[in-house]
Amino acid sequence: MGTRLLVIMVVVVGLLAAGLGVPLALASAAAAQQDLFTRRLIDTIYYASSAERPLTEADTSQLAAALRRYDEVYGDAVLVLDAAGEPVVASRTPAPVLDEDGRERVVLALARQPSKPYPLLLPWDDRPMVLAEPVLADTEVRGVVVTISSTAPLRADELRTWTLVAAAALVALAVGVLVALPVVRWILRPVRRLDEGTGRVAVAVLAGERPDPVADGSGPPELRRLSASFDRMAEQVTQAYSAQRAFVADASHQLxxxxxxxxxxxxxxxxxxxxxxxxxxVAALEEAERLSTLLDGLLALARAERTRPVVPLGIDAGVDDRLEAWRPLAEHSGLHLVREGTRGLRAIGPEGAVETVLDAVLDNAVKFTPPGGTVRVRTGVVDGQVEIAVRDTGPGLAPDELERATDRFWRSPGQINTEGSGLGLAIAARTVELGGGELGLDLPAGGGLRVTARLPRA
Known part of the structure; x- marks a missing residue:
C-alpha cells in the first residue's frame, strides 16, 4: 500500500511538472522561432527593396557584394531570382538549391504573397528557414529575394530549454519523493501496526491472554480512531472467547x-x-454412557484450545505408543494395524500432539473399518513437512463431506447411529493448527478414508 501511495504522489507531481514545464518549453521555443523569423523577414524585405534598381538596371555587382558580407556575418545564404524564377545573384558560389518548400515560397512571392510563419520546429527537424519576398517596381514583380537561414542555433537553444525543463521535472520528482516518504510512513504507520497486531491478537485470544494494544496515537485521526476501535474489539473478543472456553471446561467438569x-x-x-x-x-444407561463420552470430548476440546508451548516431537515414539495402545482393540475387531514409511523423523508442535491426533484418528478408523480390514499409519516428509497419514478401508465419506468432517459435533448422515461425539477430528485439527500445521482428508484410490496430519519439520 505504501508503494501505491508513493506512486500516486509521484504521478501527481510528474503530471504537475509536465503541465507546467511542457507549455513553458513550447512557449520559449515558439518565441525564439518567432524572433528569428521576424529578424530574417526584415532582412529579406530590406534586400527585396534594395534589389529593385540592380534588377532594373541589370547591374548587380554592388548587390552581390552586400549579400556576401551579410552571409559572412550571419551565415545565412541570400539568393536573388528574376521574374522567371532563375537565379540572378547569390551570396555563395555555387548558388544554393531550394527544396520543395523553398520553391513553393518563391511561387507565392512571385504572386505577391507574403512569407508565412513556420510551424514550430522541433529539435530533430533540421530543415532551414526559407523566406521569400517579391522585388517590386511600382506594381510589377521584377524578381524575388530569398533568405535561407540555418535553424541549428535555434534547435540547439530549444534542446537546451527542453533539457532544463526535464532536469527541473526530475528534481521536482526527487523532491516530491523525499517529501512523500515521511508522509506515507506517517499515514501508513497505524495500518502497519494493525497488520502486525492482527497476528498477535489472534495468538493472545487463543491463549486467553490480554492482547497488546495496537493504537499508539500516531497517524491521521481517522486511522487513530480505527486503531482504537480495533483494540476495543480485540479486548471484547478475548473476553468472550475466554468466557466461552471457561464455560465449556467448567461445565464439562462440573457435570x-x-x-x-x-x-x-x-x-x-x-x-x-x-x-x-x-x-x-438399559436405554437410560446407554444415554448416560453417551453423555459421559460427550463430556470427555468437550474436556479434550477445551484442552486442545489452550495454547501450549511448541516443542520438538519425536514421531516414532508417539506413533509406536499409540499403535500398541490401539492394537488390542483392533485385533479384537478383526483389524490389522500396519506401520509404514520413514522412521527417525522429528517435527515441531504442541507437546503430546502426535498422541492426541492419533487417538482421535485411530478411534474413527477402528470404529468404521469392517472386520478383516486394514488400518495403515504412514510417516514421511513431503514439501519440507512431516506427514502422519492414517488410512482405513472403511466406507469413507462423500466428497462434499470432507471439508465439514473437522467441524465440531458434525457427523456424516450415514453414521448417525454410530457411537461417537463428532469431536475427534475437530480436536485433531485444532491440535495440528496450534503447531503451525494442518489436517487434511482425502479419498484414496481403492476406497476408505485417509487423514493426514502435517507438522513443520524440526
Whole structure:
C-alpha cells in the first residue's frame, strides 16, 4: 500500500511538472522561432527593396557584394531570382538549391504573397528557414529575394530549454519523493501496526491472554480512531472467547460428578426394575454412557484450545505408543494395524500432539473399518513437512463431506447411529493448527478414508 501511495504522489507531481514545464518549453521555443523569423523577414524585405534598381538596371555587382558580407556575418545564404524564377545573384558560389518548400515560397512571392510563419520546429527537424519576398517596381514583380537561414542555433537553444525543463521535472520528482516518504510512513504507520497486531491478537485470544494494544496515537485521526476501535474489539473478543472456553471446561467438569452419581444410581437399579421397564433402564444407561463420552470430548476440546508451548516431537515414539495402545482393540475387531514409511523423523508442535491426533484418528478408523480390514499409519516428509497419514478401508465419506468432517459435533448422515461425539477430528485439527500445521482428508484410490496430519519439520 505504501508503494501505491508513493506512486500516486509521484504521478501527481510528474503530471504537475509536465503541465507546467511542457507549455513553458513550447512557449520559449515558439518565441525564439518567432524572433528569428521576424529578424530574417526584415532582412529579406530590406534586400527585396534594395534589389529593385540592380534588377532594373541589370547591374548587380554592388548587390552581390552586400549579400556576401551579410552571409559572412550571419551565415545565412541570400539568393536573388528574376521574374522567371532563375537565379540572378547569390551570396555563395555555387548558388544554393531550394527544396520543395523553398520553391513553393518563391511561387507565392512571385504572386505577391507574403512569407508565412513556420510551424514550430522541433529539435530533430533540421530543415532551414526559407523566406521569400517579391522585388517590386511600382506594381510589377521584377524578381524575388530569398533568405535561407540555418535553424541549428535555434534547435540547439530549444534542446537546451527542453533539457532544463526535464532536469527541473526530475528534481521536482526527487523532491516530491523525499517529501512523500515521511508522509506515507506517517499515514501508513497505524495500518502497519494493525497488520502486525492482527497476528498477535489472534495468538493472545487463543491463549486467553490480554492482547497488546495496537493504537499508539500516531497517524491521521481517522486511522487513530480505527486503531482504537480495533483494540476495543480485540479486548471484547478475548473476553468472550475466554468466557466461552471457561464455560465449556467448567461445565464439562462440573457435570461429571452428577453424571457419575447418575450412572451409579442407574447401575444400582439393576435387578430392581420391573420387567416392563427393563428396556428403558438399559436405554437410560446407554444415554448416560453417551453423555459421559460427550463430556470427555468437550474436556479434550477445551484442552486442545489452550495454547501450549511448541516443542520438538519425536514421531516414532508417539506413533509406536499409540499403535500398541490401539492394537488390542483392533485385533479384537478383526483389524490389522500396519506401520509404514520413514522412521527417525522429528517435527515441531504442541507437546503430546502426535498422541492426541492419533487417538482421535485411530478411534474413527477402528470404529468404521469392517472386520478383516486394514488400518495403515504412514510417516514421511513431503514439501519440507512431516506427514502422519492414517488410512482405513472403511466406507469413507462423500466428497462434499470432507471439508465439514473437522467441524465440531458434525457427523456424516450415514453414521448417525454410530457411537461417537463428532469431536475427534475437530480436536485433531485444532491440535495440528496450534503447531503451525494442518489436517487434511482425502479419498484414496481403492476406497476408505485417509487423514493426514502435517507438522513443520524440526
Amino acid at each position: 461429571r460428578n452428577p453424571l457419575t452419581a447418575l450412572r451409579l444410581r442407574l447401575s444400582n437399579l439393576h435387578g430392581h426394575v420391573a420387567e416392563d421397564a427393563a428396556d428403558d433402564h
